[in-house]
Amino acid sequence: MQSPNTRPGRLGRPPRLSREAILVAAQRVLDEEGAEYLSMRRLARELSSTPMALYHHVRDKDELLMLLLDAYVRRIPRPDFPDHPRERVVAGAQALHDILEDCPWGVEVLASDRFVSTSATWIVESIVDALVLCGLSPGDAVYAYRVIWCCLVGELTARPFRARTTPSADERRRGLEAVIDGLLSQNTA
Amino acid sequence: MQSPNTRPGRLGRPPRLSREAILVAAQRVLDEEGAEYLSMRRLARELSSTPMALYHHVRDKDELLMLLLDAYVRRIPRPDFPDHPRERVVAGAQALHDILEDCPWGVEVLASDRFVSTSATWIVESIVDALVLCGLSPGDAVYAYRVIWCCLVGELTARPFRARTTPSADERRRGLEAVIDGLLSQNTA
């Protein structure tokens, strides 16, 4: 129950903030108000602190978002995927979609540069592995994964769309399967 | 050669700005500095005017972007597409991709709501029609178009990606064809 700000033998002022506390508060703002309201200034207010205090625990806003996404992904339970390779690709892509759907701000963070976290590698690797088991060469598998990833990003980014009806989960799955099957059958061509 | 600000019989102060002039200046900023520098304030400076003068000719920044994209699309020459339906789908998607690649800020405008311009309908319709000619039902064709559109948006949004090598035009085409063939063959399933 040793609180960090009472730890003895440390020089200087005891910290009032911590990376942990900042991330918790940021997640709260994200949940309660949405990503468009998460600013360094808003976050400082949430913590009854000043914007600049944050910069002592986090390099900049981009790093903060990266850390938030990282923590979010880490909280996700690792589902066990089906044995059949094709089903595994579909399930993996579906999982990736679901993760990002619950975390719309994350798409932007991932789509932009900088994010090099390894906390989501398992799912990427699981998809690529399954693609190889489906018969694709490693190079083709990576590329096929890339196409799948682009479709997911597009699906999540191009939200409203001209057809005002959001597609049902079933429709989405059919679309996803079509894309995956197309990528798989290109191998044999 | 009748300049609008000398047109007789009009009441009030002659206009110094016009929607046309604003769009031209905005396009110049876009070309020379990039979309991230196009602000109402920057644009007003470009026109030696004040930010608020712009709001007399344009409802807000979103409308400005919409008008810019509209003008951009209108300038594109209408290519003639191949006869074979499948090739037509591929060519249409390719064209859509190329248009947006030269116009990265447009992706965001299109991905967000509001844009209801009809200046790009011809290309969308051409793709949907070709999909129907390929044997898809009208409903399936619209949905297939949606999937293709999402892939394009994703491809353009998820720019850098973990594989640091940007795919070649050939690779991209292969990916696109795989997606399209997947969508087409789902029909017969």
Added chain:
DNA sequence: ACCTGAACACCGTTCAAGT
């Protein structure tokens, strides 16, 4: 070491006034 306050260089937009 950790935090504060003021400042810099921006945003989009509203409101009241000027010609």
Added chain:
DNA sequence: ACCTGAACACCGTTCAAGT
């Protein structure tokens, strides 16, 4: 009718100072 200036309510970030 068209434009201006000041103001509102924001941004992310740097810099110098305080304890």
